[in-house]
Structure formats: C-alpha cells, structure tokens
Amino acid sequence: MSALRLVLGDQLSRNIAALEGLAPGDTVLLAEVLGECGYVPHHKRKIALVLAAMRHFAAALAARGVAVRYVRLDDPENTQSLAGEILRASSELAPDRLIATMPGEYRVAAALRGVAGLELREDTRFLAPPGYFAGWAAGKQVLRMEFFYREMRRLHGVLMAGGQPVGGQWNFDAENRRKLPADIAPPAPRRFPPDSITAEVLALVAARFADHPGSLEGFDEPVTARDAASGFQDFLAHRLPMFGDYQDAMAAGTPFMFHSLVAAPLNLGLLDPLDLCRAAEAEFAAGRAPLNAVEGFIRQILGWREFIRGVYWRHMPDYATRNALAATRALPAFYWTGETRMRCMAEAISQTMRHGYAHHIQRLMITGNFALLAGLHPDAVDEWYLAVYIDAYEWVEMPNTRGMALHADGGIVGSKPYAASGAYINRMSNYCTGCAYDVAESTSPNACPFNALYWDFIARHEARFAANPRMAMPVRSWHKMDPVRQAALRARAATILDMIENEGAGL
Ligand code: FAD
Ligand code: DLZ
Ligand code: SF4
DSSP states (O other): OOEEEEOOTTOOOTTOGGGTTOOTTOEEEEEOOHHHHHTTTOOHHHHHHHHHHHHHHHHHHHHTTOEEEEEOTTOTTOOSSHHHHHHHHHHHHOOSEEEEEOOSSHHHHHHHHTSTTEEEEOOOOSSSOTTHHHHHHTTOSSOOHHHHHHHHHHHHTTTEETTEEGGGOSOOGGGSOOOOOTTOOOOOOOOOOOOHHHHHHHHHHHHHOTTSSSOOTTOOOOOSHHHHHHHHHHHHHHTHHHHTTTTTOOOTTOSSTTOOOOHHHHHHTSSOHHHHHHHHHHHHHTTSSOHHHHHHHHIIIIIIIHHHHHHHHHHTTGGGGOOTTOOOBOOOTHHHHOOOSOHHHHHHHHHHHHHSOOOHHIIIIIIIHHHHHHTBOHHHHHHHHHHHOTTOOHHHHHIIIIIIITOTTSSSSOSSOOOOOHHHHHHHOSTTTTOSSBTTOSSSTTBOHHHHHHHHHHHHTHHHHHTOTTTHHHHHHHHHSOHHHHHHHHHHHHHHHHHHHTTTTTO
16 A cells, blocks of 8 residues: 655644655655745745755655655646646556645645545644634634633643642733833844755745745745754743743844744744743743743744634634725735835835744734724735745734734634724834834824824724724724814825825825
8 A cells, every 4th residue: 555645835844644654655745836836926035935945854754765756846747736746646656545634724725625535634733632722612702812822721731830820820911011122132043044955946936936025135044843943942042031021022123023933934844832832831940031931932822823723714714705894905015115104114014025024013013003004905915914924824824914913804813903003113112213204293294104094093993993892992082082183183094095095105
C-alpha cells in the first residue's frame, strides 16, 4: 500500500497529520502553485517566505530519506493549482491512498473536497482539540474570548495553580497600556540572512511577482523550524519582559516594539503553540519575566488565536459576506503606498510594505480604525490585510479584520467597534508629534482626520449604537453636542470622505 501525502505551504510541521504513519514507498507532495500565490496580490515577502520555507521543509524530509515530489513554480508541467497537482501526481504515481491535512482556509478546503478519494485529516496543531470550540460555543447567545481563554487555561493547565489562575487574576490588561518613554529603545530582533535556497526563491519572486506590493529588500525571515525557534528564544530573552507594559504602544521608526514576531513562523507550522506558551510560562517561573508580560503573551496564543480560528470555522462561509455597518467605500490608494500626510497611517503602511509586518495595535487602531471610521468595504479591507502581512491566512485574518477591526460581523468577535479618535492614537504613540495634521483640532482644514471621522461614524450609526450599552456613552455625547459643532464636524468629515472617494488624493 503506497500513499501520496500532500503538505500545504502552511503545514510545514514535522507532526502534521498527513505524515502520520508515513511508510517506505510513500511520497510526500509539496507544490508551489500560482493559484495560491495569486488569489490575492500577496506581498512579495510573503510569497518568498512561504516558498523558501516549503523548499527547506522538503529538503529536510528528503535528507531523512523520505521520497518527496516537489513541484516548483516554474516547472513547465505545473498545472498551477493544488487540486491539479494532486491529480497529476496521482496519475503518474498511482498511489493506493491520497492523504492531506484539513487546510486552514475554507476556499482551499472546498477545492480539496472536490478531489475524489482524498482523505482529509483533522489539523491537530491547535490548542483547542477538534470540535472543542463548537462544543463550547453551542447554545451561547454571545461568544466572549475571555471566557473561552479561561477554559483553555484550565484545559492545558497553563498559568494555573490549584485550579486558580497564577497571581489570582486571569487578566493583566489594565497594566499593559503604557506609552513608550522616549528613553526606552526596544532591542532589534534577531534576524536570519538568506541562504542559497532562499536566495534562489528571492530571485524567482522578484522576477515573477514584480507587480505585487511590498519589498524584498533585506529579506531576513526565519524559514526553518530551527531558525524560528532561535528567533523565539531571542524574544524570550530580550523582549518578553517588556512585552506586557508596551503591548499597545506605538512609536515612529520602531516597527517591532517588544512583539514576538512569531505569527509568521507559527502560522506556517514552524513553531508549536503549546511550546511557546510553556516556554513563556517558564520565564515567569524562573523570575526572568513578570506575570503581566507572560500572561499577556499567553493570552494572545492560547486565547485570541484559538478563539479567532473557532469563529472562522463556525461562521464560514457566511462570515465572508458580512457587512453589518453597510460600508461601501473603496480602499484609498495610499493603503498600497503609505503616501499620506497622516503620519500614523504613513508609518503603519510604509513598515507594512517594507517588512510585511505591523503589530496588533497598528493593525487594529490605525489602519483598521481608519477603515472602520471611513466606511471602507470589508471585502476590500479583507483583501488588503490578507495580501500585505506575511502572517496572513484567511482563517486568522478574516475574523480579525471583518470582526474585530470593522465590526462587519455585527458583534461576533467584539461586543463593540474599536472606534477611536486621534486622542487615542496620541495617547498610545508619538505619531502626532510631527504630523501634518493637528490632533487637538477637529474641524479646521488641518484638523486630524480621525477626529471628525469618529464623530461622523457615531452619527451615521447612532440608531444601531444606541442599543449597545458599550456604545451608549459616545452616542449620548454626540446628542449633547452643540448643533453648530455637530454640523462643523460633519462638514469636515464630508470633505475627508470626498477625498477618500477620490483615491485618498490630498489626504
Ligand atoms: P505578538 O503581539 O507578539 O503576539 C503573539 C502571538 O499571539 C501572535 O504571533 C499571534 O500568533 C497571536 N495573536 C495575537 N493577537 C492575535 C489575534 N488577534 N488573532 C490571532 N492571533 C493573535 N494575526 C495573524 O497571525 N495573521 C493575520 O492575518 C492577522 N491579521 C490581523 C488583521 C487585523 C485587522 C488585526 C487587528 C489583527 C490581525 N492579526 C493577525 C492578529 C495580530 O495583529 C498578529 O497576530 C500580530 O500582530 C502578529 O505579530 P507578532 O507575532 O509580533 O504578535
Ligand atoms: C500562501 C501560500 C502561497 C503564497 N503559496 C503556496 C503554494 O505555492 N503552495 C502551497 O501549498 N501553499 C501556498 N500557500 C499557502 C496556502 O495558500 C495555504 O495552505 C492556504 O491558504 C490554506 O491555509
Ligand atoms: Fe494620526 Fe491624527 Fe495623530 Fe496625525 S494627528 S498622527 S492623523 S492621529
């Protein structure tokens, strides 16, 4: 009995389900295909990362004596689709069995389900066991991450002592909202210069995807499990202790702050989520990192990442069509260039084009908040986030974008929209100093665009928000406002929205 075992580009884990029971005579298939490289205009760095990691993974399997069928993008026989490559390999090798692991994305799952005779195994690399989220969510009117996270802490015994949370609290978020003082400079993360395999991929991507957004300059991502582990050790030693304090902080010219940068290798399968949580927990136990940092980090992996995945599979395919706030505007051109006078947006977008990376608060409270306030269409915003971040796969990108950032899911991921004016951005960053706009102004021609857009957003949706206890306060403040000021705010917002509709020119 021989088997053909498919491993997708984000399934690069030694323990991936498709490889369970691997036997002599079996073949492992990995295929670089245009279908996956081009279904959205992925950032060049993201394509390079995925293909370089696939080639290294295949080489490591081959070095262990496994028969690997590796299809390169420029192979003239390449059908350029995953299903096509399974069928081609299957007709050439005539295996007795076809095996794959359940893909992360609904789109790919639908394509693979169409392949006759393909056995699709559960992806067991997540911390919520198969069916766990559905069981937890069943019968609940609202799903709240906090309660799911507590269940996950109990299930895995992470940061637990005698059935209680270590430190007597589940959550240290209140301590994790500091602005970065001018005299603290986050240490540069450990980086990984390309070897010859990666260099070849970089040349391929530069030639084939020249019209895709982003830059390959200085490509230095970890593309093997060993390098990903080394990058994570560097985080534990140098950034985890401050991760909590400055989790929400933003600063110009400081793209990575104290963040871990694990999302890209973790989502590729190069790291194991439970290992990351246990290693962070050990740093607390050894007295090398404070609890607010360690709990804050573990919450992201054990809580948010698993919760987001649960929401995705529970609500797809309907989730992809949700537009609860009836947003219609196209994405202004500066989302692809960073060329805007709004310094916060310019910083977040330029570092995204350079590194394929922005940290959570930049994604949520800068580019996401702008898209929310400006009423940009969720399809366009989803496509942008899926394309430009090197860690982006629909299962994790979409509930974060459509749900958390845009509230287009009507409140499944978050009970209220994360809408904020310039005051929040000014509180959490140094962007406003040196911005062409004045954050203290709301209605003048050089007033911070976030201010008028914020109030216009509240006014546009006041009927919906009045019924939401967590949004009642801004709605009341809007009602109490002097009508002359209300009119001035709405006029300024109308000017900005016109500019947005004109590709963002002049903004
Ligand atoms: P850290 O800040 O160091 O956090 C540690 C890890 O926790 C992350 O690596 C990630 O695995 C996990 N995590 C943290 N927050 C979340 C979250 N909200 N959802 C899921 N996992 C989380 N994350 C992705 O992995 N892929 C995406 O495509 C993606 N798109 C996003 C889109 C929007 C609009 C927003 C608001 C968030 C998005 N996130 C996404 C979540 C989060 O912003 C990134 O995981 C994080 O910024 C990656 O950087 P890091 O590895 O340095 O994370
Ligand atoms: C993201 C990506 C890219 C750019 N290229 C490939 C590829 O050539 N071959 C492949 O198997 N996978 C690729 N991927 C990852 C897939 O898109 C990913 O498996 C799906 O998004 C499911 O999560
Ligand atoms: Fe952003 Fe407004 Fe601050 Fe400028 S003033 S950086 S646009 S929040």
